[in-house]
Every structure is written in structure tokens, then in C-alpha cells.
Amino acid sequence: MTATLTDFHPLAESVQPVFDTVLARSPHEPEFQQAVHEVLGTIAPVLEKHPEYVEAGILDRVVEPERQIMFRVPWVDDAGRLQVNRGYRIQFSSVLGPYKGGLRFHPSVNLSIIKFLGFEQIFKNALTGQGIGGAKGGSDFDPHGRSEAEVMRFCQSFMSELYRHLGEHTDVPAGDIGVGGREIGYLFGAYRKITNRHESGMFTGKGTGWGGAEVRTEATGYGAVFFAQEMLAVRGDSFEGKRVGISGSGNVAIYAIQKATQLGATAVTASDSSGYVVDDAGIDLELLRQIKEVERGRIVEYANRRASARFVEGGSVWDVPVDIAVPSATQNELSLADAESLIGNGVLAVSEGANMPCVPDAVAAFQRAGVLFAPGKAANAGGVATSALEMSQNASRQRWTFGDSENKLREIMSDIHRAAFDAAEKYDVGGDYVAGANIAAFQRVAAAMLAQGVI
Numbered sequence: 001m002t003a004t005l006t007d008f009h010p011l012a013e014s015v016q017p018v019f020d021t022v023l024a025r026s027p028h029e030p031e032f033q034q035a036v037h038e039v040l041g042t043i044a045p046v047l048e049k050h051p052e053y054v055e056a057g058i059l060d061r062v063v064e065p066e067r068q069i070m071f072r073v074p075w076v077d078d079a080g081r082l083q084v085n086r087g088y089r090i091q092f093s094s095v096l097g098p099y100k101g102g103l104r105f106h107p108s109v110n111l112s113i114i115k116f117l118g119f120e121q122i123f124k125n126a127l128t129g130q131g132i133g134g135a136k137g138g139s140d141f142d143p144h145g146r147s148e149a150e151v152m153r154f155c156q157s158f159m160s161e162l163y164r165h166l167g168e169h170t171d172v173p174a175g176d177i178g179v180g181g182r183e184i185g186y187l188f189g190a191y192r193k194i195t196n197r198h199e200s201g202m203f204t205g206k207g208t209g210w211g212g213a214e215v216r217t218e219a220t221g222y223g224a225v226f227f228a229q230e231m232l233a234v235r236g237d238s239f240e241g242k243r244v245g246i247s248g249s250g251n252v253a254i255y256a257i258q259k260a261t262q263l264g265a266t267a268v269t270a271s272d273s274s275g276y277v278v279d280d281a282g283i284d285l286e287l288l289r290q291i292k293e294v295e296r297g298r299i300v301e302y303a304n305r306r307a308s309a310r311f312v313e314g315g316s317v318w319d320v321p322v323d324i325a326v327p328s329a330t331q332n333e334l335s336l337a338d339a340e341s342l343i344g345n346g347v348l349a350v351s352e353g354a355n356m357p358c359v360p361d362a363v364a365a366f367q368r369a370g371v372l373f374a375p376g377k378a379a380n381a382g383g384v385a386t387s388a389l390e391m392s393q394n395a396s397r398q399r400w401t402f403g404d405s406e407n408k409l410r411e412i413m414s415d416i417h418r419a420a421f422d423a424a425e426k427y428d429v430g431g432d433y434v435a436g437a438n439i440a441a442f443q444r445v446a447a448a449m450l451a452q453g454v455i
């Protein structure tokens with residue numbers, strides 16, 4: 001599923017040397033190179049207007065993480081065997097606030113993937129306007145098939161090292177692939193025990209009974225749908241009566257399905273790494289949640305229990321005709337061929353629920369075809385934005401209702417859409433949300449770096 005890119009198209013003269021340094025310094029990090037190339041490919045016009053950013057070496061500095069932490073995570077499995085995983089935390093930028101970003105537990109995790117995610121997070125978090133820096137972490141640990149006790153022991157070992165680098169004013173992790181409410185509970189518990197501090201604001205995505213914010217669980221999926229709603233509204237369109245294709249069946253996918261359905265659309269697909277299901281009657285959310293959140297089962301189970309659904313093993317979920325696509329599984333899951341089949345089937349809008357799910361050629365194809373395209377750093381920013389709302393509530397010992405929190409999320413997504421839309425207009429690339437999001441975010445980061453000096 002993960003494509004490896006070997007060549008990148010040349011960039012503007014003002015940014016190519018920065019990319020050359022990234023290639024030389026990080027030669028074996030294709031996902032990181034891909035994420036940097038995407039940002040650099042859109043911000044040369046900003047540098048033309050702001051030569052002071054070039055003089056201050058803003059780009060040279062922003063592509064180098066402030067701190068990279070890699071550590072051994074030893075633990076003992078249920079059979080008494082010693083296991084060793086590798087842990088990561090890439091603290092990329094704290095210029096706008098404490099480091100903030102999720103932890104991913106998945107066997108594919110490596111330095112390149114965590115660095116691409118940390119780099120994206122700087123700009124995503126800038127777009128939220130909430131004073132949070134960028135970071136990402138995780139491990140190549142695979143929670144699938146592990147017992148509760150094994151997951152808990154792993155989380156405790158992971159935190160026995162990472163705790164010293166965290167704190168509500170230093171670095172505030174949250175979930176990502178393979179890290180949900182269960183793992184956050186064990187990680188937070190370990191931090192509390194080791195530090196002897198119940199420091200609510202040092203982790204987000206906590207249980208709502210012990211400091212977690214309402215809507216944080218739903219926020220990323222809801223936000224990706226709200227962003228698509230904003231893009232459609234510009235063209236006088238909406239979700240009403242549309243067929244929506246969603247990949248993945250985890251945290252982001254489930255709540256994207258829920259919100260799209262609430263807005264009058266029919267969500268017809270879900271997937272996992274074994275294949276996908278198509279349900280023309282609309283995904284039955286309670287059944288999907290039962291299988292995925294409660295039983296932690298495979299997606300085929302959904303088709304086994306639902307007459308209107310069929311399971312397709314392997315294959316591409318993007319072969320299914322839909323009006324709106326919300327890729328919500330993982331990076332580089334949507335290829336050029338997938339984009340072409342979506343375009344051939346008349347797709348109107350694509351909103352990236354996952355981080356970098358569409359390969360660069362797919363993004364270019366959508367844009368050439370006039371499909372509304374929202375990059376993940378804008379479209380999925382609702383998750384981290386609601387994390388920042390959780391931090392605010394923790395700091396002020398408040399608890400907001402579900403309704404108030406959802407309204408706030410909707411407002412934030414509308415603001416992000418507006419910032420990306422306006423930046424694209426201002427720089428004569430109207431309708432290009434990739435360029436608009438990068439420009440709007442980069443300007444916020446660059447202005448703060450300039451003000452805070454060479455550090």
C-alpha cells in the first residue's frame with residue numbers, strides 16, 4: 001500500500017537547495033522527503049514577497065527537527081518471551097507552542113514516517129491558530145492480536161522512557177493509528193505513577209471521566225467532513241443525497257461516516273488492511289463500531305452480518321463509484337490509478353482524513369480534473385484542534401458540553417477553510433487548497449521564527 005517515490009520534480013530556485021540538503025541528510029526517508037517536497041513546492045511565492053525569511057534561514061531551520069528521540073522499549077509477552085521495540089518522539093517545532101502531535105503504534109513505523117508526520121504537524125497545528133507546536137511519535141509495536149495485559153505492559157515500558165520528555169508546557173502527545181482510548185489510559189497512568197503528578201494537560205484524548213474533552217474522539221472524522229462541506233458550499237453544493245467513499249475503519253473513518261450520514265449522505269464503504277466492504281444501503285454505524293471498537297475484529301465480519309454488504313478481499317476501495325471521497329486509513333493509500341478511477345466515476349470532492357493518503361500524482365490528477373481537493377494538514381486538523389480545546393479545559397478546570405464543543409470544532413474548520421481559501425486567492429492560485437493551506441500555515445510559523453531569533 002505504501003508507495004516509495006524515487007524522483008521528485010524540480011522546485012523553484014529559491015527552495016531547491018533546501019530540498020537538496022534534506023535529500024543529502026535524510027537519504028533513506030522517502031515519506032519525509034515527500035512531505036517536505038510538497039510544502040516547498042508551494043511556498044516559493046511567499047519567499048519572493050518576504051526576502052527576510054530567506055535571510056533568516058527559516059526554511060533551512062524548519063526542515064530540521066528541534067529534537068529527535070529514539071529509544072529501546074523492552075517488554076515481556078504473555079508467553080514470557082522478551083520483546084524489543086523501538087520508540088520515537090520527533091519534537092519538530094515549538095515556535096508556536098508546546099510540542100503537540102499523536103503517537104502511532106504500527107509495525108510499519110520508522111524514522112521516515114514519524115518525521116513526515118511531525119513535519120506535517122507543524123503546519124497543521126499552525127492552521128488551527130491555537131498555539132501548539134509540531135511533534136509526532138510512536139513505535140513499531142503492533143497492538144493487533146496482543147492481549148490487554150501485553151498492550152498495558154508495552155505502554156508502561158514505552159512511557160518509562162518517554163515521560164522525561166513530556167509535560168503540559170513541553171510536549172503533549174495524543175493518539176494516532178493503533179493508539180486510541182485504551183492505550184492513552186495506560187500511557188497516562190504510567191506517566192502519573194512515574195512523575196507523581198496528575199498532570200491532565202500532558203496528554204489529550206483522555207477518557208471523558210478523567211479530563212478528556214467531549215468530541216475529541218469524533219473530532220478528526222467530523223472535521224474532515226466539515227471541511228468538505230465548506231468546499232462544497234463554495235460551489236453551492238452539499239452532502240445531501242451524495243454517495244461517500246471512506247477508507248479505513250478506525251477512529252477517523254468511523255466518525256467521518258457518522259457525520260456524513262448525519263448530513264444526509266450515504267456512506268457506502270469502509271476498509272482495513274485485509275480488504276473493503278461496500279454497502280449500498282449505507283454503512284450501519286452501530287454494527288461497524290461493535291466489530292471494530294468492541295470486538296477489535298476484521299472488516300469481513302461486517303459483510304458476514306449485513307445482508308446489503310459485500311466484502312472485497314484486497315482490491316481498491318476507490319474502484320467504488322462515489323461523489324465524495326474521504327481517505328482515512330494511512331499514507332500513500334490512494335494511487336494515481338485510484339484517482340483516475342474516482343475521476344472517471346465523477347467524484348466531486350476529496351477530503352484527506354488521513355495524513356498524506358494521496359500520492360502526489362493523485363493530488364495533481366484531482367486538481368487537473370477540477371475536483372475539490374483538501375490536503376490532510378487542513379482537512380484533518382479538527383482532531384488536534386479539539387486536543388487544544390481539551391488542553392484549555394484542563395488548564396481552566398472546565399468541562400464543555402458535546403454541543404458547545406462540536407460548534408467550536410465547526411467554527412475552527414470553517415476558519416481553516418477560509419485561511420486556506422484566502423491565501424490561495426491572494427497568491428493567484430485560487431481553488432488550490434494545497435498551496436493555500438501551506439502558504440497560510442508557513443506564514444504563521446515563519447513570522448514567529450523571525451520574531452524569536454536564530455534559536
Ligand code: NDP
Pocket residue numbers: 001106108175176177178179180220247248249250251252253271272273274328329330331353354355380381383384
Ligand atoms: P486507527 O488505528 O483507529 O485506524 C486505522 C485504520 O486504517 C484501520 O482500519 C487500519 O486497518 C487502517 N490502516 C492503517 N494502516 C494501514 C495500512 N498500512 N494498510 C491498510 N490499512 C491500514 O487510526 P486513526 O483512524 O486514528 O488514523 C487514520 C489516519 O488518520 C492516519 O493517517 C492518522 O495519522 C490520521 N489522523 C488521525 C487523527 C486522530 O485524531 N486519530 C488526527 C489526524 C489524522 P488495520 O486495522 O487492518 O491496520
Ligand code: 2IT
Pocket residue numbers: 100101102103124172173174175176204355380381383384385387
Ligand atoms: O495527526 C494528528 O493530527 C493526530 N494524530 C492528532 C494529534 C493530536 O495531538 O491530537
